[in-house]
Amino acid sequence: MSDDAATTEAPPAAGGGPEPGAEGAPRRTVAARLTGALGSGLAQLLLVLIALFWLVPTLGLFVSSLRTPADNASSGWWTALLEPAQLTLENYARLLDNAVFTGSFLNTILITVPSTLLIVVIAALAAYAFAWLEFPGRDWLFLGVVALLVVPLQVALVPIAQLYGGLGIYGSIAGVVLFHVGFGLPFAIFLLRNFFAAIPRDLLEAARMDGGKEFTIFRRVILPLGGPAIASLTIFQFLWVWNDLLVALVFADAANQPMTKALQAEMRQFGANIDIISSGAFISMLVPLVVFFAFQRYFVQGVMAGAVK
Amino acid sequence: MWPTAQPRARTAAAPRRGARHGVRGTGSPMPSGEDGWWLIVADVRLDGVYKIYPDGTSAVNDLNLEIADGEFLVLVGPSGCGKTTALRMIAGLEEISKGTVAIGDRTVNRVPARDRDVAMVFQSYALYPHLTVEDNIGFGLQLRKMPKAQIAERVAKAAATLGLTDHLKRKPRNLSGGQRQRVAMGRAIVREPQAFLMDEPLSNLDAKLRVQMRAEISRLQRDLGVTTVYVTHDQVEAMTLGDRVAVMKKGVLQQVAPPQELYERPGNLFVAGFIGSPAMNLVQGRLEADGDGALLSLGDQRLAVPAALLAERPGLRGMLGRDVAVGVRPEDMDDADLPGEAPEGTVLESETELVEALGSELLVHFAIGAPPVVTEDTRELARDAGADEIGAAGGRSPMIAKFSPRSQTGEGRPVRVRVDTARLYFFDPETGAGIWGEPGAEQRREGSHG
Numbered sequence: 001m002s003d004d005a006a007t008t009e010a011p012p013a014a015g016g017g018p019e020p021g022a023e024g025a026p027r028r029t030v031a032a033r034l035t036g037a038l039g040s041g042l043a044q045l046l047l048v049l050i051a052l053f054w055l056v057p058t059l060g061l062f063v064s065s066l067r068t069p070a071d072n073a074s075s076g077w078w079t080a081l082l083e084p085a086q087l088t089l090e091n092y093a094r095l096l097d098n099a100v101f102t103g104s105f106l107n108t109i110l111i112t113v114p115s116t117l118l119i120v121v122i123a124a125l126a127a128y129a130f131a132w133l134e135f136p137g138r139d140w141l142f143l144g145v146v147a148l149l150v151v152p153l154q155v156a157l158v159p160i161a162q163l164y165g166g167l168g169i170y171g172s173i174a175g176v177v178l179f180h181v182g183f184g185l186p187f188a189i190f191l192l193r194n195f196f197a198a199i200p201r202d203l204l205e206a207a208r209m210d211g212g213k214e215f216t217i218f219r220r221v222i223l224p225l226g227g228p229a230i231a232s233l234t235i236f237q238f239l240w241v242w243n244d245l246l247v248a249l250v251f252a253d254a255a256n257q258p259m260t261k262a263l264q265a266e267m268r269q270f271g272a273n274i275d276i277i278s279s280g281a282f283i284s285m286l287v288p289l290v291v292f293f294a295f296q297r298y299f300v301q302g303v304m305a306g307a308v309k
Numbered sequence: 310m311w312p313t314a315q316p317r318a319r320t321a322a323a324p325r326r327g328a329r330h331g332v333r334g335t336g337s338p339m340p341s342g343e344d345g346w347w348l349i350v351a352d353v354r355l356d357g358v359y360k361i362y363p364d365g366t367s368a369v370n371d372l373n374l375e376i377a378d379g380e381f382l383v384l385v386g387p388s389g390c391g392k393t394t395a396l397r398m399i400a401g402l403e404e405i406s407k408g409t410v411a412i413g414d415r416t417v418n419r420v421p422a423r424d425r426d427v428a429m430v431f432q433s434y435a436l437y438p439h440l441t442v443e444d445n446i447g448f449g450l451q452l453r454k455m456p457k458a459q460i461a462e463r464v465a466k467a468a469a470t471l472g473l474t475d476h477l478k479r480k481p482r483n484l485s486g487g488q489r490q491r492v493a494m495g496r497a498i499v500r501e502p503q504a505f506l507m508d509e510p511l512s513n514l515d516a517k518l519r520v521q522m523r524a525e526i527s528r529l530q531r532d533l534g535v536t537t538v539y540v541t542h543d544q545v546e547a548m549t550l551g552d553r554v555a556v557m558k559k560g561v562l563q564q565v566a567p568p569q570e571l572y573e574r575p576g577n578l579f580v581a582g583f584i585g586s587p588a589m590n591l592v593q594g595r596l597e598a599d600g601d602g603a604l605l606s607l608g609d610q611r612l613a614v615p616a617a618l619l620a621e622r623p624g625l626r627g628m629l630g631r632d633v634a635v636g637v638r639p640e641d642m643d644d645a646d647l648p649g650e651a652p653e654g655t656v657l658e659s660e661t662e663l664v665e666a667l668g669s670e671l672l673v674h675f676a677i678g679a680p681p682v683v684t685e686d687t688r689e690l691a692r693d694a695g696a697d698e699i700g701a702a703g704g705r706s707p708m709i710a711k712f713s714p715r716s717q718t719g720e721g722r723p724v725r726v727r728v729d730t731a732r733l734y735f736f737d738p739e740t741g742a743g744i745w746g747e748p749g750a751e752q753r754r755e756g757s758h759g
């Protein structure tokens with residue numbers, strides 16, 4: 001079939017087109033292909049270089065975490081690349097024996113998991129209401145939520161610390177979680193609402209005709225379809241809370257401090273406990289990395305879908 | 310607005326299917342159709358229904374309709390005529406501003422959509438993209454907490470009816486348009502609802518598939534015998550599917566009647582121009598008495614109106630000596646130069662402007678020296694057809710006739726058009742009402758045809 005088409009089409013093209021056109025076409029494509037290949041090759045090379053460059057601090061941290069404090073104090077981490085004999089797991093062994101560190105690791109989990117779950121659950125419900133339920137003042141309320149996006153959390157630190165003091169939750173994990181939830185919700189609601197609102201109305205109406213009550217529609221239609229957005233929100237929120245230092249510094253006391261605060265405490269004015277910081281920081285990076293790679297497909301999809309749709 | 314569209318007049322429900330499934334919304338199941346579906350059928354009644362939006366615009370005005378058990382009623386009209394809004398009010402997806410909607414013996418104004426026991430087929434099909442065909446069809450049953458085995462059985466039966474058995478495990482995105490449409494139908498029939506509501510279910514299919522699915526919907530509805538309200542803007546669908554067809558314009562019901570009656574006795578200019586393809590030619594003329602019959606002047610040409618026609622439509626007597634709006638269907642005209650009789654007073658002379666050969670017939674465009682009918686109805690029709698402002702050609706009216714393919718007429722040549730004068734339509738130029746019975750009386754009852 002295709003051969004036939006080629007032979008029948010070739011003669012008119014050759015006869016009809018003047019010579020320069022016939023010659024020009026392949027030359028252009030070669031040139032175009034060359035620039036294209038060069039362009040994409042250069043771009044790729046550049047991207048790889050940037051990626052490697054970007055990874056240098058992480059690599060340095062990792063290598064440092066495998067060297068003794070004495071080695072770290074006497075020479076740069078890159079020397080270990082030439083003398084792998086320096087490398088040791090000693091720091092990690094000591095870190096895992098350190099009750100302050102293991103306690104703070106647990107605290108990080110106790111803060112991050114509820115903060116993430118609460119935000120996702122509340123935001124999904126609120127986003128459904130903002131997107132699909134009719135109630136008076138809905139649009140004004142949503143406008144209020146959007147307005148909250150621009151409030152920097154720093155301005156709330158002092159008043160909320162005072163408030164917590166009055167409530168008796170200052171320094172507790174609950175206080176930290178509450179703060180994260182409060183300041184995470186506007187963005188979470190905004191993201192999910194826009195995603196949910198892009199789900200065709202017909203689908204919800206079909207579910208309504210099929211006998212679905214609001215919550216059933218939410219659970220059986222909206223949640224499955226909103227999967228990518230919810231996954232990306234979960235990652236966003238998880239990373240944000242996991243890596244937070246500021247909120248922890250203000251609201252968590254020593255018994256309830258997360259890893260970030262514990263590691264920060266190892267910094268000294270004229271030095272640092274590099275063995276604890278490097279290994280601890282690397283462990284604290286590991287968990288978000290795993291989460292990210294596990295969900296990265298959704299992450300990319302979700303960001304796109306939430307933004308464009 | 311139009312005396313012809315007297316909406317208060319209730320239409321007699323078509324008895325055809327109602328008799329077969331004579332359960333008037335009593336809720337008692339009865340077997341119907343060869344497939345042995347057990348269905349509770351119900352009539353649907355709309356009583357003085359209005360839809361007025363908060364900004365004051367009204368989508369539906371005083372709509373009165375009675376749809377009998379098992380009847381197939383088609384709501385048709387140009388876009389924005391309120392037909393979909395009316396359907397959505399029956400479904401419970403749109404609030405009713407005024408009036409009542411009843412399904413069976415229950416007024417459903419305050420009943421949420423999920424409890425109305427009606428199923429809807431959406432224009433977009435609205436299939437759940439994350440569910441398989443099987444789960445899409447069974448979704449409504451799952452929500453009703455039906456035992457799994459029973460769901461599987463019903464889904465299998467619906468799938469078999471619709472030829473979807475091989476596709477049950479697939480997701481909607483892997484189906485063709487026609488298959489998706491079937492899944493949407495399956496989702497409706499598996500519920501065995503009291504009524505089907507269909508919102509332009511075929512408009513997303515290509516022309517060939519549309520014809521095929523149209524026949525299938527017709528067969529399915531006949532087999533199941535479920536009361537069906539079907540919304541479309543396609544008059545061919547309306548004519549072929551409906552037991553009765555309700556024509557709407559700007560939220561106002563114009564006429565409800567069986568398809569043939571709608572075609573034969575349109576209640577007003579709008580219905581006349583909307584039903585039929587190509588559309589009825591509408592020109593201004595003048596009726597003068599001429600013995601037992603009458604003479605119809607169309608510009609400088611004359612047609613003889615037979616005495617029998619005047620006897621059949623007494624209302625015409627009242628129009629003698631007055632201007633009338635005259636309707637001629639393209640299919641009631643032919644080439645007068647072909648063999649056959651062309652007695653005096655049945656021929657219009659003009660010049661052929663364009664010939665569209667369709668094989669089985671020729672569509673011949675020409676113009677006559679009589680002004681076109683310009684009323685609110687014809688303007689609305691022109692807008693629906695996407696045509697230019699009517700009357701742009703001055704005192705001449707463009708006409709289309711369906712000629713036999715044997716006609717030798719060609720562009721730019723004089724043409725003699727024979728008109729079947731017994732099939733002329735007359736309308737009051739002021740009100741747009743069709744002139745049929747006694748002067749005045751009939752015009753106020755036009756809505757009740759059927």
